[in-house]
Amino acid sequence: MSSKKRAVSSGLPPLLIISMAFISGFCIMAIEMLGARIMAPYFGGSQVVWGSIITIFMLALAMGYLLGGRLSTRNPNGTTFGLFFIGAALFCLPIILFADLTMRPIFLNIEDPRYGSLLACIIMYFVPIGILGMISPYSVRLLVQSQDHSGHMAGQLFFISTLGSAAGTLATSFYFVLWFDVNQIMWGSIAALLMAGGVILLIDYLRNAQPSPARVPGHEK
Amino acid sequence: MRSQVRLGYQAMRNKLLVACRLLLIILCGHSVSSFAAETIHEERSIYRDITVVQTGDRRCLIFNVHRGDRNQTCVDVSTPDKLVFAYTRMSFAGLLLKPDPKTILVAGLGGGSIPTTLTDLFPDAEIDVVEVDQAVVNVAHQFFFFEENPNMKVTVADARVFVKRAGLLGKKYDYIVLDAFGGDYIPEHLLTMEFLEEVKAIMADDGVLVANTFSTSRFYDHESVTYQRVFTEFFNFKMPASGNRIIITQLKPLPPRGALVTEAQRLAPSLEKYDIPLLEYPARLTTRVDWDMSRRVLTDQYAPANLLRDN
Numbered sequence: 111m112s113s114k115k116r117a118v119s120s121g122l123p124p125l126l127i128i129s130m131a132f133i134s135g136f137c138i139m140a141i142e143m144l145g146a147r148i149m150a151p152y153f154g155g156s157q158v159v160w161g162s163i164i165t166i167f168m169l170a171l172a173m174g175y176l177l178g179g180r181l182s183t184r185n186p187n188g189t190t191f192g193l194f195f196i197g198a199a200l201f202c203l204p205i206i207l208f209a210d211l212t213m214r215p216i217f218l219n220i221e222d223p224r225y226g227s228l229l230a231c232i233i234m235y236f237v238p239i240g241i242l243g244m245i246s247p248y249s250v251r252l253l254v255q256s257q258d259h260s261g262h263m264a265g266q267l268f269f270i271s272t273l274g275s276a277a278g279t280l281a282t283s284f285y286f287v288l289w290f291d292v293n294q295i296m297w298g299s300i301a302a303l304l305m306a307g308g309v310i311l312l313i314d315y316l317r318n319a320q321p322s323p324a325r326v327p328g329h330e331k
Numbered sequence: 332m333r334s335q336v337r338l339g340y341q342a343m344r345n346k347l348l349v350a351c352r353l354l355l356i357i358l359c360g361h362s363v364s365s366f367a368a369e370t371i372h373e374e375r376s377i378y379r380d381i382t383v384v385q386t387g388d389r390r391c392l393i394f395n396v397h398r399g400d401r402n403q404t405c406v407d408v409s410t411p412d413k414l415v416f417a418y419t420r421m422s423f424a425g426l427l428l429k430p431d432p433k434t435i436l437v438a439g440l441g442g443g444s445i446p447t448t449l450t451d452l453f454p455d456a457e458i459d460v461v462e463v464d465q466a467v468v469n470v471a472h473q474f475f476f477f478e479e480n481p482n483m484k485v486t487v488a489d490a491r492v493f494v495k496r497a498g499l500l501g502k503k504y505d506y507i508v509l510d511a512f513g514g515d516y517i518p519e520h521l522l523t524m525e526f527l528e529e530v531k532a533i534m535a536d537d538g539v540l541v542a543n544t545f546s547t548s549r550f551y552d553h554e555s556v557t558y559q560r561v562f563t564e565f566f567n568f569k570m571p572a573s574g575n576r577i578i579i580t581q582l583k584p585l586p587p588r589g590a591l592v593t594e595a596q597r598l599a600p601s602l603e604k605y606d607i608p609l610l611e612y613p614a615r616l617t618t619r620v621d622w623d624m625s626r627r628v629l630t631d632q633y634a635p636a637n638l639l640r641d642n
Contacts, residue, residue, distance in 0.1 A: 150520035151631050155513070156490025157377050218499070224494055284638070290341070291632035 122310065122316035128270050134195070134245045135274025136281075137299045141202065142167050145235065147292050148205065152213040153227035162224070166231035167239055174243015180325040181239050182251035188314030191252060194245050195307030199300045201238035202324065206296050209234065220243045231278045246271055350515065372474060376466030378513060384472045389415070392442045404442035404475075411476045412451070415605040417541055417574035419444050420607045424568055424616065425541035425579050427594045427609070428586060432456055432506035432534070436497070438490040438521075439511035440467055443477030444578055446606050449506075450483045450585055458483040459504075461493040463513070487516060491520050494529050503535040509542040517544065519634040526631075527561040531582070539581045546576040552626040560628050566616040577617065 145163040146155070153159050181190065196299045204212070213230050220226040246267065286295045371390070372383035382393045391405040405415040414420045422445055426432075433456050437446045438460035450458055460467055465487050471477035479485055486493060490511045497504075507530060511521055520526060534540060540562075544554055546569055558565050558578055565580035591613035601607040627633060 147519070147631070147634075150490060150518075151523075151525060152495070154492045155518045155520050158489075217495065223489065223494075287633075287635045289631075293632055308572050 122191070122252060122314060124253055126310070126313060127191075127252050128267060130191075130195070130306050130310060131245060131267050131271040132277075133250050133302055134198075134242050135271035136278035137198075137303055138167070138171075138239060138242050139275040139278035140282040140286070140295060140299050141205070141235070141239070144287075144292050144295055145231070147287070148209055148234075149213065149227050149230060150235035152217045153223040155228070158224050159227045161230045161296055162227040163235070166228065166235055171237045171243035173236075174240040174245075177240070178244025179247035179251075182248045186248065186251045188310060190254070191245070191248055192307045192310030192314060194241055194248065195303045197309065198238045198241040198245075199303035199307065201241060202296065202300050202303070205234050205238070206293050206300075274316050291311070302321035339626060342347060355588050372470065374466050374470065378463050378464045378466075381392045381466055381470055383470060390474060392467075392475065404444060405443055406444060406475050407607035412448075412604050414448065416607055417570050417573035418577065419448075420605070421573065421577045421612070422541050422543060423448070423602060423605075423607050423609070424566075424577060424612045425506060425508070425539040426598055426602075427591045427612065427616070428579065428581055429505055429537060429539040430473065430594060430598055432464070432504075432539075434502075434504045435506045435508075436461070436494075436504045436533070437510065437637060438493070439478070439509070440471055440485065441510065443471040443510055444475070445510060447477055450480060451495065452601065456482065456505075458462065459493075459497075460485045461490050461511075463487065463489050463506050463511070490527075491526055494526070494533060498529055498532045503538065504532055504533055505538045507538065507540045509540070513562060516550075519629075520631070521627050522557065523634050524560055524628050525556050527557065531561060534582055536582060539579065542578040544576050544578060545574060551576070551628050552622040552624075555620075555622040556626045557626060557629045559624075566618060566619050567621065568612070568616050570615060585618065588616070591616060602611055 142163060145167075146159050149159045149163070153162075178194075203317050212233050213226075215232050216233075220229065249271075250260070250264045253267060254260045275304060286287050287296075290298070345573050352375045368384050368386040371385050372381075374381045379394045384391050384393055385408070388407050388409045389405055391403045393403045404419075407415055432449075432453060435446075435449055435453070435456050437449070437458065439482075440460055441445070443460075445461045446458055449456070461482065462485055468485050468487060490509075509521070509530070511517060530540060542558070543553040545551070546562055549569075556568075558580065562580040563586055565578050566570060566585060568577040568579055569575070595609045595613050602609050
């Protein structure tokens with residue numbers, strides 16, 4: 111296969127990829143906004159906890175970008191893309207199920223709320239947010255069909271995923287916290303990620319089940 | 332966090348302004364310059380802008396002055412013993428239930444008038460003050476006659492964290508004053524059922540909790556329902572001249588009014604120098620429900636306090 115053909119091998123419609131990037135951006139910020147609420151009972155309000163959350167989210171995303179970019183160089187495909195969403199959703203579960211179990215021993219052992227909240231953040235958020243970070247560079251790779259317009263695609267994708275982040279921040283802090291429990295919003299984010307992953311896997315499966323002409327071996331020659 | 336009073340209603344504010352002016356004219360009629368509010372200190376901490384303003388003898392700590400907040404705590408520099416604001420005086424109504432506290436916790440320092448009065452009243456009592464903002468502690472020391480002593484220490488920490496840790500250490504307090512304000516109101520994590528449970532856990536068997544809150548519309552209901560859930564009943568204490576509502580409760584059943592009156596008569600003389608009209612208080616301490624009991628309890632899961640307030 112030429113590199114040009116491999117570029118479209120995901121078979122996922124660009125619109126789908128871009129919508130999913132929106133959802134991932136939305137969920138990242140919804141989860142981030144709730145982080146302060148989840149940690150306040152153990153580490154207090156405002157500055158300190160926000161400092162930890164933003165630091166760890168930035169670091170997790172940075173690692174995610176690096177790893178996602180690396181992964182995208184090896185056989186980029188829709189299945190892996192869908193699994194990012196499902197993996198992130200699963201790793202978000204402990205934030206709901208084991209938050210107190212995680213924070214209590216940290217509170218008991220670390221007196222300084224700065225380092226306590228930092229450690230709690232690493233344990234609860236680093237992995238799921240890191241996985242969500244992998245989605246952006248991977249999406250760029252799935253969208254890009256030639257190097258000529260990779261910048262254009264990346265721009266579009268970051269535009270949409272950052273819009274998603276803005277929407278997630280606003281919706282969570284202005285409205286969701288007024289309507290729902292913190293955990294209900296977390297369950298909602300997990301459900302959204304699972305559904306996103308499910309839709310990607312389904313469409314990817316359907317596309318692969320009907321081989322496109324480009325992939326029929328006879329046409330390779 | 333801070334002690335504060337919100338002079339909410341325009342009419343009341345105008346009346347007060349007129350009253351203040353009249354007072355000033357009487358006090359220092361010949362000296363026009365002393366009318367002007369003079370900013371004597373400005374400081375920006377990571378939590379807020381702090382401004383110290385002096386008008387005549389009255390020195391006030393104002394937070395976020397640029398945002399137009401009227402949240403403040405004041406002291407009269409010529410008579411620093413006297414408590415300037417009704418809500419500060421009202422917070423001593425808890426003494427009617429526990430007249431001789433040996434261990435005291437005050438959450439939220441502000442200008443320090445509550446802890447200063449408490450240590451003056453009970454020099455042998457051990458007083459812990461918890462304040463999240465070091466800058467507020469500095470300003471209280473420099474401008475508001477606040478002094479720590481061997482029995483009264485300030486810890487710079489979040490009140491939630493302090494209370495949780497005190498619970499782990501098995502500490503018990505006879506008298507707890509919650510007066511921690513940040514942003515617009517009491518921070519969300521200091522309003523929840525879980526926090527109040529943690530406070531309850533550090534109250535001595537005959538200890539008293541005094542919480543300073545506002546009597547503002549919709550949020551008032553949520554807050555009342557939450558206190559009710561944790562403490563079953565509490566004295567609701569409002570005064571006509573104040574937009575504040577003081578919640579007073581204890582673990583034991585609340586005493587009958589007769590007992591409060593007796594206690595007020597006994598204690599009133601010792602509180603006179605602070606201008607605390609203790610004798611007026613028993614009649615205003617009520618357990619009558621004046622809130623919507625169908626409102627949702629605030630929890631760590633659901634406490635959009637600052638959103639609810641304006642609705």
